Amino acid sequence: MEQIVHKKLKVNGINMHVAELGQGPKAVLFLHGFPELWYSWRHQMLHLSAKGYRTIAPDLRGYGDSDAPPSPTSYTVLHIVGDLVALLDALGLEQVFLVGHDWGAIVAWWFCLLRPDRIRAAVNGSVAFQPRNPFVKTIQGYRDLLGDGFYMCRFQEPGKAEAAFASTDTATVIRTFLCTRDPKAAVMPEEIGLDLLFKAPVSLPSWLTEEDINYYASKFDKTGFTGGLNYYRAMDLSWELTAPWTGSQIKVPVKFLIGDMDLVYHFPGVKEFIETGGLKKYVPLLEEVVVMEGVGHFLNQEKSEEFSQHIFDFINKF
Numbered sequence: 560m561e562q563i564v565h566k567k568l569k570v571n572g573i574n575m576h577v578a579e580l581g582q583g584p585k586a587v588l589f590l591h592g593f594p595e596l597w598y599s600w601r602h603q604m605l606h607l608s609a610k611g612y613r614t615i616a617p618d619l620r621g622y623g624d625s626d627a628p629p630s631p632t633s634y635t636v637l638h639i640v641g642d643l644v645a646l647l648d649a650l651g652l653e654q655v656f657l658v659g660h661d662w663g664a665i666v667a668w669w670f671c672l673l674r675p676d677r678i679r680a681a682v683n684g685s686v687a688f689q690p691r692n693p694f695v696k697t698i699q700g701y702r703d704l705l706g707d708g709f710y711m712c713r714f715q716e717p718g719k720a721e722a723a724f725a726s727t728d729t730a731t732v733i734r735t736f737l738c739t740r741d742p743k744a745a746v747m748p749e750e751i752g753l754d755l756l757f758k759a760p761v762s763l764p765s766w767l768t769e770e771d772i773n774y775y776a777s778k779f780d781k782t783g784f785t786g787g788l789n790y791y792r793a794m795d796l797s798w799e800l801t802a803p804w805t806g807s808q809i810k811v812p813v814k815f816l817i818g819d820m821d822l823v824y825h826f827p828g829v830k831e832f833i834e835t836g837g838l839k840k841y842v843p844l845l846e847e848v849v850v851m852e853g854v855g856h857f858l859n860q861e862k863s864e865e866f867s868q869h870i871f872d873f874i875n876k877f
Contacts, residue, residue, distance in 0.1 A: 560601060567624070570645035571638070576624035577617045577646070581608030585679075586652050587874065588643070589616040592661020592685070593787045594736055596623045598774055602863035603658065603870060610871055615655070617646060619663070621786020623778045629785070631717070631792035636669040637800055639790075643670055647677055656874045657811075660684040660859050662790050671811040672804060680812040680877050682870045684858055685823050687815065687833050690841050691805045697794040704827055710745040713753060714791040723753035724784050730776040732784075734761050737772075740855045742825045766861045809842045814873040816866065818854030847873070 564579045578597040587607055589600040597616035604614040618625040620642055621634060628634075643666070647655060657678050659667030664686040671678050692700055701709050714720045724732050738761045747753065763769065815838065817824050824830055832838055839845050849869060851858055859866045 560605075563601075563604065565624075568646065568649045570649055571642045573620055573626035573628070573642065575617050575620070575626070575642060575646060577615060578604070579613070579615050580604045581611070581613045583608075583611040583613045585611075585874075586613040586615060586650075586655045587870070588647070588655040588657050589614065590643075590657070590659040590663030590666050591616070591619060591622070592659075592663045593790065594733065594775070594779065594784060595661070595663075596775060596778055598771075599660070599857075599860060600658075603859060603867045606864070606867035607871060612656075612874075615646075615650065617643075618778075619666070621782075621789055623782065627782055627786035631789040632796060634786075634789040634793040635797040635800055636666060637673075637797070638793075639666045640670045640673050644674055644677060653677070654679045656870075656877070657681040658683070658870055659686075661686060661856070662787075665689075668809060669801075671809045671813070672807055675809070675811050678811045680814075680874055682814045682816070682873055684816045684866070685818070685821055685856055687817070687823075687829060687838050688809060688841050691798065691801055693802070693805045697798045699795075705744055705746055708746045708748045708751075710747070711791050711794070713747070713749070714788050717785075717792065720753055720788055721784055723756070726752075726754035727757045728776075729780045730772050731757050733772050733775045733779065734763065735759075737767060737775075737857055737860075738762070738764055740820055742820050742822050742855075744822060744826060764861070766863065808840075810844060812844045812846055812877070813842050814847045814849070814869065815842075815845065816849045816851060816858060816869055818851045818856065818858045818861070820853060820855045821858070822856055824850075 567574050591599045597618050600616040608614050621627040657667050664683040667683050668688040701711050735757050
């Protein structure tokens with residue numbers, strides 16, 4: 560880990576922290592999710608750099624040592640993809656292999672859709688591409704499907720989720736998110752405070768250490784969680800701005816991985832969409848779908864070696 564190089568780059572009007580490892584001619588760009596950091600890709604960076612790849616993992620806008628604009632309107636998918644295009648330009652890279660997980664996967668899908676010329680191939684984890692519904696805004700769609708208590712709906716009001724997260728220490732918040740393995744959709748009636756999430760004791764799995772938790776906590780102690788939550792709060796604005804791409808297909812070679820214990824896999828309709836041709840319709844160059852047995856949401860950390868090998872096996876073909 561000590562050989563990883565850290566730098567700050569000016570991209571798209573913000574300062575972005577970037578971690579890099581490896582000197583190969585082919586580069587892999589890793590995009591993390593919520594509530595995570597570049598650090599979520601530490602295992603993959605070590606694995607792929609040892610095989611001759613240049614690995615790049617930024618703290619996305621709003622996270623870690625990157626700038627965090629205060630307004631949710633600064634967190635649309637167009638902003639985030641804009642940051643990444645500017646990052647590639649700053650690094651002198653015409654094309655990269657793209658790897659995403661959770662929110663990073665959502666951004667990766669849109670990166671592939673908007674700028675396929677910059678992506679050689681992509682490996683996405685946990686969150687399948689969600690085609691834009693031209694008739695219903697994103698958050699209303701989740702309300703219709705899962706009710707007002709669904710966590711994305713409850714994240715919408717500025718300050719409310721932050722207050723719940725502040726009801727305990729940051730390490731407990733991180734531990735709860737990374738270690739909870741309930742595949743049921745995260746729905747809590749509105750009369751129940753979100754702080755209840757952090758009351759139940761959570762044991763640390765073998766794939767996470769106290770040192771890992773403390774690293775995440777040290778960064779979120781400084782930044783708070785508003786930057787990450789603003790991704791959710793910008794979802795409807797992203798829906799408005801991406802209207803021109805309704806029905807568009809992703810024309811990039813893709814491999815998709817998901818755990819069978821992942822709560823996203825059990826959202827209504829998602830399993831059927833992935834397994835009966837819905838995903839392939841919108842991602843015609845989808846080459847492989849891997850459902851990892853007994854694996855939860857944070858599959859790139861829980862099964863780091865296996866996930867890393869899946870990435871290598873796929874991108875090594877290009």
